[in-house]
Amino acid sequence: MTTTTPLRSDAAPAAPHWEWQYLDLMRRIWTQGDERVDRTGVGTRSILGATIRFDLSGGAMPLLTTKRVYWKTATREMLWFLAGGTNIRPLCAQGVEIWTDWPLDRYRRETGEAISRQDFSARIVADAQFAEEWGDLGPVYGKQWVDWATYEPAGEPGLFRRGPGINQVAQVVESLKASPGSRRHIIEGWNVAELDAMALPPCHKTYQFHVAEGRLSCLLYQRSCDLGLGFAFNMWSLALLTRMMAQQCNLEPGEAVWTGGDVHLYLNHAALVEEQLSRQPAGEARMAILRRPDSIFDYRIEDFEVSGYAPQAHIAAPVAV
Structure with a gap:
């Protein structure tokens, strides 16, 4: 063998x-x-x-x-x-919706309008003033x-301005x-x-x-x-x-x-x-x-x-x- x-x-x-x-x-x-x-x-x-x-x-x-x-x-x-x-406007203009749900949720809560995501994004792209009000994420x-952000003394004690x-x-x-x-x-x-x-x-x-x-x-x-x-x-x-x-x-x-x-x-x-x-x-x-x-x-x-x-x-x- x-x-x-x-x-x-x-x-x-x-x-x-x-x-x-x-x-x-x-x-x-x-x-x-x-x-x-x-x-x-x-x-x-x-x-x-x-x-x-x-x-x-x-x-x-x-x-x-x-x-x-x-x-x-x-x-x-x-x-x-x-x-x-x-602001989500540049993203929406490219068809990118990954950040849209947060401002959309806020818009629906505060206005009571049951707008679709598609219509909300389209309005964000078409209307700069609407985008400024509703499309910003902070x-x-x-x-x-x-x-x-930085801050610097503005002259008076306890007073600061944006640096x-x-x-x-x-x-x-x-x-x-x-x-x-x-x-x-x-x-x-x-x-x-x-x-x-x-x-x-x-x-x-x-x-x-x-x-x-x-x-x-x-x-x-x-x-x-x-x-x-x-x-x-x-x-x-x-x-x-x-x-x-x-x-x-x-x-x-x-x-x-x-x-x-x-x-x-x-x-x-x-x-x-x-x-x-x-x-x-x-x-x-x-x-x-x-x-x-x-x-x-x-x-x-x-x-x-x-x-x-x-x-x-x-x-x-x-x-x-």
Whole structure:
């Protein structure tokens, strides 16, 4: 009797698809998460503290493959943040409705008019005065990123006037160039003094950049994450901002590191969770930046090209406002 010894392969086993980090986290929250009543009244299953890492080398981008992610929508939102946007009008004009529900909800409550989202958005785009009155979200992300409020003495004791706003994004670009080893490359959205004036306090609140061996990485701390719907946009936007900052600072992209505080799944997302957990991740998306603008604030949607993205079907689920 003879036996056959398998030939040894020196090839390293393939690394697991990055998306398993997400699916394993989803399964853990759905089966083990603490069930809680939340601000929206819908209810969630939640855990505190989770981390997902993604290597941006070679143009790779963290697009979920177990469902379709509309990366152009997320990119348009990021460009709106960088423009300091707080009014939904520019988003609605591009067909981006991810922020419309909050002002729409306020309009319906205060006027009693049962207007549809489609008609509300159309009116926002067509009527500048209406958009100014009903489309503003308060000092949300873009305002904090590029125009953080300051105040200076106005001459009399206890009297202050508005000072020049702080552009955190521009400051970080310059600090990355001048002092790459610094531990102060931070963009912060959590302005305690202005939280009550925001339609929604910042969820993805703190971005910290890190340079090592010519590569730029970024860690995002997200205080609250809707894993079923919001995470896909948050992870893409983190990677996108890191890629843009790297290009502006003459660095190679490193890692996108996402850290969630309260990470949750809504109880009315059972169909989404069950469908997504039944799917297998496959494939890899890559993104090319087609030009280098003069500054971090000059990118356009046409500057980004995604290839190799072949997701499974979109999974619809309700948004909790």
